[in-house]
Amino acid sequence: MKKNTMLPALTCGLLLVGCGVSLPPPTGALSQAELAVMQAAASTADALDHAALSLAREKLDHAKQAMAANDYLTAGRLAEQAQVDAQTAEAQARTQTAKQAAVEMRTSIDLLRQDMENPLSEKN
Secondary structure: OOOOOOOHHHHHHHHHHHHHOOOOOHHHHHHHHHHHHHHHHHHOHHHEEEEEHHHHHHHHHHHHHHHOOHHHHHHHHHHHHHHHHHHHHHHHHHHHHHHHHHHHHHHHHHHHHHHHHHHHHOOO
């Protein structure tokens, strides 16, 4: 006869939920989110992707409010979202900067190529 192995695990899970086991404060997630927002703000993200960085700041503020209200689950989720949003804003800003540098390099190469194709005698 086969025993049901899921029943003890399910019972323990229900007991933990029923007993109101609280989550620890997500201080690490909040610190990581704050650092990500500061790093993004220190880069060109604020100028190049202001909306994404503003969203990250807003979520971080809401995470702090949830933390103050002892809603650690919400605080942790919002902190993680703020971190990802800040990192995304920074990455998008770096991408935009790299694209602009590539355009400028292409223009410079084209100008050099034109100079090389023109004989020196035509310049005089």
